[in-house]
Each structure stands twice: as C-alpha cells, then as structure tokens.
Amino acid sequence: MDVRLEHDMLGDRNIDDSKYYGINTVRAMENFNLGDRYVNIDYVKEIAIIKKAAALVNSKLKRLDEEKGKAIISAAEEVAEGLHNDSFKINAFQGGAGTSTNMNVNEVIANRALELLGEKKGNYDVIHPLNHVNMSQSTNDVCPTALRIAAIRKIRRLADALANLQESLQVKENEFANILKLGRTELMDALPMMVGQGFGAYAKAIERDRWRIYKVEERLRVTNIGGTAIGTGLNATNKYIFMMTDMLQQLTGLGLARSDFPMDITQNADVFVEVSGLLKSCAVNLMKISNDLRLLSSGPKGGVGELILPMRQPGSSIMPGKVNPVIPEMIAQVAMRVVSNDSGITFAAASGQLELNAFIPLITENLLESLELLEKAVIIFREKCIEGIEVNKDVCRENLEKSTAMTAALIHHIGYDRASEIAKKALVLGITLREAIYLENILTKEEVDAILNPLELTKPGIPGK
Structure with missing residues (x-):
C-alpha cells in the first residue's frame, strides 16, 4: 500500500x-x-x-x-x-x-x-x-446551510408523497361511500357511519400534514452562509456574502435568503425543532391510521374483520395460513422512530451553548432520517396497503345489526332513559334493537323503520322527523 x-x-x-x-x-x-x-x-x-x-x-x-x-x-x-x-x-x-x-x-x-x-x-x-x-467559510455556517438545503429537498418529496396518499384515501372515501358500518368510540359500539367517511377523515388528517410540511420550507430558506464562525462574518467580505447567497440560489434552484442576523442562525436551532415537530405530527396521524387498519382488519374470524388488507407475506413460522398486517406495522414503527428522533432533536437544540450548538450532527442525522423514512414509508403505505384495501360488507352489516348503537336515534322520540332500558333489554334477550322496540309496542313499525334507518343516522338531523 x-x-x-x-x-x-x-x-x-x-x-x-x-x-x-x-x-x-x-x-x-x-x-x-x-x-x-x-x-x-x-x-x-x-x-x-x-x-x-x-x-x-x-x-x-x-x-x-x-x-x-x-x-x-x-x-x-x-x-x-x-x-x-x-x-x-x-x-x-x-x-x-x-x-x-x-x-x-x-x-x-x-x-x-x-x-x-x-x-x-x-x-x-x-x-x-x-x-x-x-x-471564507467555517463549519458553523457551512453545515447549518447544507442541512437547510438538504431538508428542503426532502420536505418537497415528502409533501408530494403525502399528497398522493391523501388522493388514494379520497379514492377509497368515494369507493366505500355507500357501505354502512358500525362506528366506535373508546372501542365500544357507537353510531352507524359509512366506511367511506372513515377514509375521508384519514384524508383530511393527511391533508393537514401535507400542507404544514409544505409550508415549513419557508422557515428553512434563511441561511447564515458568510457568517463564518460565530455569525460576525470574520474573513468573509460583504461582497462574498451577498454573492454566495445569489450563487446558492442559482446552483440549488431554491429561494434561499441571507439572514439579516447570522449569529441567530449560527447559535439557535429552534427552526429544526419546529420542522421536526411537524414531522412528529405527521407520524402521529400515520400511526393512528395504521392502528385503525390493524384493528378493523383483525381476524379474519376472531377479530373485527370489517376491512380486508392486501396480503403481502406469510405471517408465521408455526401457524400455517396466518397473514399479518405487516405494512401498517411498518408504518407504526417508522412513526415511533420519527417521534424518538424528534426527542433527540429537541434535546440537542436545547443543549446549545452561547454562540454555537455543538450537537448539530445529531440534529442533522435525526432530521434527515425522519424525512427519508417518512417519504419512503408513505409511498409503501399507499402502494402496498391503502390502494388495495377492500371491505367485508357482510361483516359490516352483521356487526351493525347486532349492535344497540342506534338507540341514540330514539332519544327525541321516547327519551334517554326509556331508550337505555330498551337497549339493555335487547342485550339481555339477545335480540336486535329493532325487535326490542317492537316488543315494547310504543312506536308503530313504520315509525321504527323511519327512525332506525341507518342511512339517516350517518348525517345531521333528527331521524324520523
């Protein structure tokens, strides 16, 4: 050698x-x-x-x-x-x-x-x-500037991936717009809803994430290039500083701007905390959606079983025929990683001292990893899970019919207490809510059918009136 x-x-x-x-x-x-x-x-x-x-x-x-x-x-x-x-x-x-x-x-x-x-x-x-x-440079103006540029590029790709996920969720919202299912609050039976309404709610959450992440690019455009070691600009002329900003705009194609107070950018890392916080918000929504999908597709016989997720790989080395919801599980783990990365970024930014933050390397690694993970995970989630979801209509109908959730529709007609008694009676006798009301003989069959029309229960208004 x-x-x-x-x-x-x-x-x-x-x-x-x-x-x-x-x-x-x-x-x-x-x-x-x-x-x-x-x-x-x-x-x-x-x-x-x-x-x-x-x-x-x-x-x-x-x-x-x-x-x-x-x-x-x-x-x-x-x-x-x-x-x-x-x-x-x-x-x-x-x-x-x-x-x-x-x-x-x-x-x-x-x-x-x-x-x-x-x-x-x-x-x-x-x-x-x-x-x-x-x-005319220092690590302390080069590295934060490079991080801002790298983050902006990745933010744009993530925003595009989220826009595509939002669109796929909206497609499912329309596809499942006329399929009734049982809503749930605190994992207990709640009011009826359309399957599509659930996907519409997911789409709105992702829409907020997409917009927030798209807009946060503005926070990253201001750089301290030319500030050199502590932001005073020693060894960098004013001509150099102004020309560097223009040159970086040309080379990157980004709307970068020169900070009017480079010392701020050099010593304070709160902008990266802000960006990471929005990534955490996105991760939270993705994890919520992935957990819902796992729960609603659980089974296929011993769980909820209302949704059918695409089967991607055999799920057990000892239980033949078992298929696990591996894509939502992956999404959940990516979300956990992003949240933990955010904690690291928060501690690192808060630990800066005086004119420099010594922990920019951790902030850089965590922020860029979160951006990369989210972009790739969102694409996989859309392509390998969301776009292939189907609904088990029979299970949705059965769960809805067995539930006493529609009791709320009776409140304006017979009062809360009487409605509660009828719901309890249905559960004790093992009959449907509709059958329990018929036994009470307090409303005509036509009135009951109008009040308990599930389609009417999925929109504003008083059923039967």
Missing part, C-alpha cells in the same frame, strides 16, 4: 495514498468509531455544492487562482454527483459541531482537485483543504 505523510497540529500520520480524504478525516474515523452509521450522504452532497459556490465566488472576486478554482469546482461537482461516496465514512454521531464532516469534504475535494491538476494527493501547497477549498 502506497502512503503519503500528512501533518496537522497534533503531529504526522501516514495516509493510504489511494484515499482522497486526509489526516483530519482519519482522526475522526478513529475517534468516532461507533459503527457504520455514517453521515447522511445527501447532506455531504449539499456541502459540496456550497464548496462549489464558494470557489465560483472567490474566483470571481480574484481571491482564488482561476486554475485552482476550476479544479476545485470540478472536484466539488463530482462529490455532489455521488462519484466519491466511499470517501465519506465518518460516523454521524461526532463531536465538533460538524467540523469532521466539513474537513472530510474539504480534504476529498482538495485531493481530487490536485489529481485533476496532475499533482500528487497531499500536495497542499498547491491546493489546501482550508486555505482554498474552505476559503
């Missing part, structure tokens, strides 16, 4: 010369050897976009040699395109507020740029990871 010698303030290290990363990355890989949960690669790619933007701006400002600038730009483009993903193996849970990740990107771009110029890796007198690739 060919090696090259690199030096930092702590001493010298031999580096595998086939690697584009350098001494800072090697130290980080050793210090944070927690397994293979590496820094989110999409986040790395956005950092590379920032490096490209900085090289373009610094070249225009004549602070960076044109030839060196072109090499840095080309190397940054390769990283952004994913050509060097195997060069980024630092654990996501790292100390230093993201310095290790920033230096990893600086070193890979510097060494690849040197290679493009025909120079040897590690010849930092020509292109230096800090003096050239990191010119």
Whole structure:
C-alpha cells in the first residue's frame, strides 16, 4: 500500500495514498468509531455544492487562482454527483459541531482537485483543504446551510408523497361511500357511519400534514452562509456574502435568503425543532391510521374483520395460513422512530451553548432520517396497503345489526332513559334493537323503520322527523 505523510497540529500520520480524504478525516474515523452509521450522504452532497459556490465566488472576486478554482469546482461537482461516496465514512454521531464532516469534504475535494491538476494527493501547497477549498467559510455556517438545503429537498418529496396518499384515501372515501358500518368510540359500539367517511377523515388528517410540511420550507430558506464562525462574518467580505447567497440560489434552484442576523442562525436551532415537530405530527396521524387498519382488519374470524388488507407475506413460522398486517406495522414503527428522533432533536437544540450548538450532527442525522423514512414509508403505505384495501360488507352489516348503537336515534322520540332500558333489554334477550322496540309496542313499525334507518343516522338531523 502506497502512503503519503500528512501533518496537522497534533503531529504526522501516514495516509493510504489511494484515499482522497486526509489526516483530519482519519482522526475522526478513529475517534468516532461507533459503527457504520455514517453521515447522511445527501447532506455531504449539499456541502459540496456550497464548496462549489464558494470557489465560483472567490474566483470571481480574484481571491482564488482561476486554475485552482476550476479544479476545485470540478472536484466539488463530482462529490455532489455521488462519484466519491466511499470517501465519506465518518460516523454521524461526532463531536465538533460538524467540523469532521466539513474537513472530510474539504480534504476529498482538495485531493481530487490536485489529481485533476496532475499533482500528487497531499500536495497542499498547491491546493489546501482550508486555505482554498474552505476559503471564507467555517463549519458553523457551512453545515447549518447544507442541512437547510438538504431538508428542503426532502420536505418537497415528502409533501408530494403525502399528497398522493391523501388522493388514494379520497379514492377509497368515494369507493366505500355507500357501505354502512358500525362506528366506535373508546372501542365500544357507537353510531352507524359509512366506511367511506372513515377514509375521508384519514384524508383530511393527511391533508393537514401535507400542507404544514409544505409550508415549513419557508422557515428553512434563511441561511447564515458568510457568517463564518460565530455569525460576525470574520474573513468573509460583504461582497462574498451577498454573492454566495445569489450563487446558492442559482446552483440549488431554491429561494434561499441571507439572514439579516447570522449569529441567530449560527447559535439557535429552534427552526429544526419546529420542522421536526411537524414531522412528529405527521407520524402521529400515520400511526393512528395504521392502528385503525390493524384493528378493523383483525381476524379474519376472531377479530373485527370489517376491512380486508392486501396480503403481502406469510405471517408465521408455526401457524400455517396466518397473514399479518405487516405494512401498517411498518408504518407504526417508522412513526415511533420519527417521534424518538424528534426527542433527540429537541434535546440537542436545547443543549446549545452561547454562540454555537455543538450537537448539530445529531440534529442533522435525526432530521434527515425522519424525512427519508417518512417519504419512503408513505409511498409503501399507499402502494402496498391503502390502494388495495377492500371491505367485508357482510361483516359490516352483521356487526351493525347486532349492535344497540342506534338507540341514540330514539332519544327525541321516547327519551334517554326509556331508550337505555330498551337497549339493555335487547342485550339481555339477545335480540336486535329493532325487535326490542317492537316488543315494547310504543312506536308503530313504520315509525321504527323511519327512525332506525341507518342511512339517516350517518348525517345531521333528527331521524324520523
């Protein structure tokens, strides 16, 4: 193995010369050897976009040699395109507020740029990871900006996935619009409803999630790029700061804006808490829906059995014929993960001190993971579960007819207490509510049929009047 010698303030290290990363990355890989949960690669790619933007701006400002600038730009483009993903193996849970990740990107771009110029890796007198690739930047403005850009891209994809899920739920709302079933409150028999009404309620919940998540992008557009270490902008000129914002807008296609007070963006992470909180709200709704589907499809003989979910895989290694609701179970677990990620983001944001939050790496990992998990899970939920749901009409009808839930319709005709007595009588005698009323002989058959018309009980008004 060919090696090259690199030096930092702590001493010298031999580096595998086939690697584009350098001494800072090697130290980080050793210090944070927690397994293979590496820094989110999409986040790395956005950092590379920032490096490209900085090289373009610094070249225009004549602070960076044109030839060196072109090499840095080309190397940054390769990283952004994913050509060097195997060069980024630092654990996501790292100390230093993201310095290790920033230096990893600086070193890979510097060494690849040197290679493009025909120079040897590690010849930092020509292109230096800090003096050239990191010119006018700091970890503390690069990393939060990259996180905001990466989050916006993922938010847009999640919003689209939620819009498609909402549409699929609305399709089921229409498909099941004329199928009656028994409603339930606190798991006990309640009033009749249409199966489609239940799916309509799910669609409304997802509609709120989609809109909230779509709108929260606005919170992420303001960046602290150019604020450098603590937001004061030391080592970054005003021309650079304004040009960087314009350049990032061009390169990303996003409506990014320069903060009028970069120190705020540098030290405060509450925006990420806000975004995560909306993801948690979405997770809560998804978990509620998934749990409802599991309950309503339970059985097929010993449970509720009103819904029929698509069968996706055999469900037991010992019970032949058993099929489990694996997609809703997956959704529930993703929701649990998002909620736990939100707790981590909350603690990390609250733990920042003075002019910097050292726990940006945790915020980055948790937020991007939640966004990715939700997007993929929502797509799977729609395609492998929601779109294939069917209704067991016979079970729905049987459960409705056996229930005394329609007793509420009698209140305006015979009063609450008398209606309660009749419901109890039906349960004791094991007969239907309709039969129990006939036995009381207090209403004509026509009146009973009008009052207990299930279709009338699923809409506003007083049945029978």
